[in-house]
């Protein structure tokens with residue numbers, strides 16, 4: 739469990755030539771489907787995108803790696819080969835949207851863990867333009883809330899403990915290895 743959780747990092751550079759089938763995405767949605775849900779209302783639906791044209795249409799509307807200010811996102815050839823659009827179905831809400839967002843965290847973590855088990859990496863993208871939703875003409879009840887970009891990673895991502903300066907920003911070193919600082923266990927276990 740620890741191994742797969744450690745491996746399941748956010749990836750933003752992929753082998754664009756390696757396609758992901760809709761059948762694979764359906765297997766991943768099956769993992770999302772079985773996650774816990776407040777009041778068990780399960781308010782999320784998913785649009786699966788695997789065709790190159792639609793991938794190309796979506797790409798310009800995505801915000802990548804805000805801390806890497808001199809990087810404009812993956813170059814042609816390293817872009818995602820599939821996307822999953824996460825849609826909140828307001829007709830299925832029973833409690834608050836806050837509960838629904840919680841559910842989406844659980845569902846997408848299940849999904850990304852299962853993707854990594856298949857060698858597929860992903861990036862949850864909340865920084866996207868609402869213009870993506872215009873492209874699909876979703877009914878009013880469906881709100882586009884999160885985009886998951888998927889592909890076969892071509893970058894190395896490593897975890898490290900946050901240093902004494904407390905900087906939480908991920909960064910890339912000279913070898914383009916992506917470093918993700920995490921708070922050490924000793925800091926997050928609260929002792930009263």
Ligand SMILES: Cc1cc2nc3c(=O)[nH]c(=O)nc-3n(C[C@H](O)[C@H](O)[C@H](O)COP(=O)(O)O)c2cc1C
Pocket residue numbers: 746747748749750801802803804861862863864865866895908918
């Ligand atoms: C809810 C959520 C929204 C995120 N939105 C973006 C985003 O818009 N663009 C991006 O490049 N990464 C995004 N990320 C990825 C985070 O930057 C990433 O999870 C964080 O740097 C820690 O890296 P790790 O996932 O490898 O632990 C998002 C992650 C989460 C959980």
